[in-house]
Amino acid sequence: MxxxxxxxxxxxxxxxxxxxxxxxxxxxxxxxxxxxxxxxxxxxxxxxxxxxxxxxxxxxxxxxxxxxxxxxxxxxxxxxxxxxxxxxxxxxxxxxxxxxxxxxxxxxxxxxxxxxxxxxxxxxTVVPPGALQPTGGDHYRVFTPYWRAWSGAARRPVLPAPDAVSLAPGVEPGELPPPGPPHGMLPGGETAGRGRLEHWLAHGLAGYAEGHDDLPRERTSMLSPYLRFGCVSPSEVAARAEGRHGGDAFVRQICWRDFYYQVALAFPDLPRRDYRERQVDWNDDGEAAQAWREGRTGLPIVDAGMRQLAAEGWMHNRARLITGSYLTRRLKVHWRIGGEHFADLLLDADIPDNWGNWQWVAGTGNDTRPNRVLNPVRQAKKFDPDGEYVRRYVPELAGLPVEAVHEPWKLARPLPGYPAPLVALDNG
Missing domain, CATH: 3.40.50.620 (HUPs)
Incomplete structure (x- = not known):
C-alpha cells in the first residue's frame, strides 16, 4: 500500500x-x-x-x-x-x-x-475483550473464572517500536492542544511511563504482594494513568512482570483491568445503569456528597483519600475502596455521584475501570458479596496503623496521638477546625 x-x-x-x-x-x-x-x-x-x-x-x-x-x-x-x-x-x-x-x-x-x-x-488490553466467553454466556460476570481463562489464553507477541516511520509528503502536522492547568504529580507520555515501568520492575514489583495495601508508603506501580492513555502497553507490562517475584499478584491486577473491559463491551450502560439491580433507597443529599468531595466528612481516612485525589489526581487503591464504600454504603449517595467525581479528577479514570469499580463497591456490579461494607475505622487501623497517611493529607490532625487520628470524635472536646462525622460509626 x-x-x-x-x-x-x-x-x-x-x-x-x-x-x-x-x-x-x-x-x-x-x-x-x-x-x-x-x-x-x-x-x-x-x-x-x-x-x-x-x-x-x-x-x-x-x-x-x-x-x-x-x-x-x-x-x-x-x-x-x-x-x-x-x-x-x-x-x-x-x-x-x-x-x-x-x-x-x-x-x-x-x-x-x-x-x-x-x-x-x-x-x-492484554486479551481482546470478547475473546474469552464462558459456556452459555457472552461474557464473564465473576472475576475468578475469568482469571483462570485469561491466564491460559494465547497472547500476541509484544512488538518492538518501528525503526522508521515515513510520513506522507506535504502533510501539515498541526498544533498540539493547549497544555491545560496543572493537575496531578505524574508527567504524561510514553517516555515517563516506560521509565516508571523500568523502575517498578527493578525496585517495586518484588514487594507488591505484601505491600500493595500499605497506604502511607504507596507500594504500587502508579502505572494506571499510562495504561489509561496507552503510553505503555498492557501486554508488555504483563509479559515483563510474569515469572518475577511478586509478579503473579501484580499481573492479577492487569487481569482485573481486562475483566472490566469485557464487562463494558457486553454492558455498555455500565456508567449509567446498575449492572445488577439492587433495591437501594439512595440518599439525595447534596451537602453530604459535597462534604465527601471536599474531604470534610469527619472520617479522617476518608478525608485523607479525597484530599489526596484533589491534590494529586491520584488516590491509593485501598483509599478508593474506603472512600467509595463510605459514600455508597454509609451516606447512601448514588454510585454515579462518586464515579463522576473520580472521572473528573483521576488521571487514570477510564470508563471500564472507573465505573466497574464503583459498581463493585456499591454492590450493584461484579462483586460476589454485594452486601460487603468496609468499616473506615477498621480499614485505617489495618492499613494506616500509625496514622501517617491521614496526617499527610489532613494536617488538622497532625499533632494528635494515633488513636485520636483514627477516631477524633472520641476526644474529650471537639477538635477545632475539623468537622464531626456526618454519620455515626460503630466499630463493626
Missing part, C-alpha cells in the same frame, strides 16, 4: 503498537493521526494528555515521521485527511466504550463509502 492513516485514540505510544507496526510494515507512507474530539472532555487530564502527545510527536520525529493533529469529529477529520492524501486504508485500535464503538461503526461506514480499507487492531 502507498499510504495508511493510523488513527490514534488511547494508544499514545510507539512500542508494542500493533496498528502502527502493521502500517509501517505494509505501507510506503504512514500518517499517525490524533483528532481532538470536542465531544470528549479531558477533564483534569488535559495536561497529562498534552504531555503524552508532545512525547509521542518527539518519538515519531526521531523515526522520521510526525504526529498529525486535527480538531473536530474524528471520523470526518480522518476522511478529510484520507481524501487529501489519497490514503488507501485506516488502521486503528479497537476500544469498548459505547462512544468508541459508535465511532468505530461510523468509521466503518465512512471507509466503505470511500472505498478505504479499515482494520481494527488489539492493543488496549
Amino acid at each position: 502507498e499510504t495508511v492513516i493510523v488513527l490514534l485514540t488511547r494508544d499514545l505510544r510507539v512500542h508494542d503498537h500493533p496498528a502502527l507496526a502493521e502500517a509501517c510494515a505494509r505501507a510506503r507512507s504512514v500518517v499517525p493521526l490524533f483528532v481532538q474530539d470536542p465531544a470528549i472532555r479531558a477533564r483534569g487530564r488535559q495536561r497529562f494528555l498534552n504531555e503524552a502527545l508532545q512525547d509521542l510527536r518527539a518519538s515519531l520525529r526521531e523515526r522520521g515521521g510526525d504526529l498529525v493533529v486535527r480538531r473536530g469529529d474524528p471520523v470526518e477529520e480522518t476522511m478529510r485527511l484520507a481524501a487529501e492524501l489519497g490514503a488507501e486504508a485506516v488502521f486503528t485500535s479497537a476500544d469498548v466504550s459505547a462512544y468508541a464503538r459508535r465511532r468505530e461503526r461510523r468509521l466503518a461506514e465512512a471507509c466503505a463509502a470511500h472505498r478505504l480499507l479499515l482494520r481494527l487492531f488489539p492493543g488496549v
Whole structure:
C-alpha cells in the first residue's frame, strides 16, 4: 500500500503498537493521526494528555515521521485527511466504550463509502475483550473464572517500536492542544511511563504482594494513568512482570483491568445503569456528597483519600475502596455521584475501570458479596496503623496521638477546625 492513516485514540505510544507496526510494515507512507474530539472532555487530564502527545510527536520525529493533529469529529477529520492524501486504508485500535464503538461503526461506514480499507487492531488490553466467553454466556460476570481463562489464553507477541516511520509528503502536522492547568504529580507520555515501568520492575514489583495495601508508603506501580492513555502497553507490562517475584499478584491486577473491559463491551450502560439491580433507597443529599468531595466528612481516612485525589489526581487503591464504600454504603449517595467525581479528577479514570469499580463497591456490579461494607475505622487501623497517611493529607490532625487520628470524635472536646462525622460509626 502507498499510504495508511493510523488513527490514534488511547494508544499514545510507539512500542508494542500493533496498528502502527502493521502500517509501517505494509505501507510506503504512514500518517499517525490524533483528532481532538470536542465531544470528549479531558477533564483534569488535559495536561497529562498534552504531555503524552508532545512525547509521542518527539518519538515519531526521531523515526522520521510526525504526529498529525486535527480538531473536530474524528471520523470526518480522518476522511478529510484520507481524501487529501489519497490514503488507501485506516488502521486503528479497537476500544469498548459505547462512544468508541459508535465511532468505530461510523468509521466503518465512512471507509466503505470511500472505498478505504479499515482494520481494527488489539492493543488496549492484554486479551481482546470478547475473546474469552464462558459456556452459555457472552461474557464473564465473576472475576475468578475469568482469571483462570485469561491466564491460559494465547497472547500476541509484544512488538518492538518501528525503526522508521515515513510520513506522507506535504502533510501539515498541526498544533498540539493547549497544555491545560496543572493537575496531578505524574508527567504524561510514553517516555515517563516506560521509565516508571523500568523502575517498578527493578525496585517495586518484588514487594507488591505484601505491600500493595500499605497506604502511607504507596507500594504500587502508579502505572494506571499510562495504561489509561496507552503510553505503555498492557501486554508488555504483563509479559515483563510474569515469572518475577511478586509478579503473579501484580499481573492479577492487569487481569482485573481486562475483566472490566469485557464487562463494558457486553454492558455498555455500565456508567449509567446498575449492572445488577439492587433495591437501594439512595440518599439525595447534596451537602453530604459535597462534604465527601471536599474531604470534610469527619472520617479522617476518608478525608485523607479525597484530599489526596484533589491534590494529586491520584488516590491509593485501598483509599478508593474506603472512600467509595463510605459514600455508597454509609451516606447512601448514588454510585454515579462518586464515579463522576473520580472521572473528573483521576488521571487514570477510564470508563471500564472507573465505573466497574464503583459498581463493585456499591454492590450493584461484579462483586460476589454485594452486601460487603468496609468499616473506615477498621480499614485505617489495618492499613494506616500509625496514622501517617491521614496526617499527610489532613494536617488538622497532625499533632494528635494515633488513636485520636483514627477516631477524633472520641476526644474529650471537639477538635477545632475539623468537622464531626456526618454519620455515626460503630466499630463493626
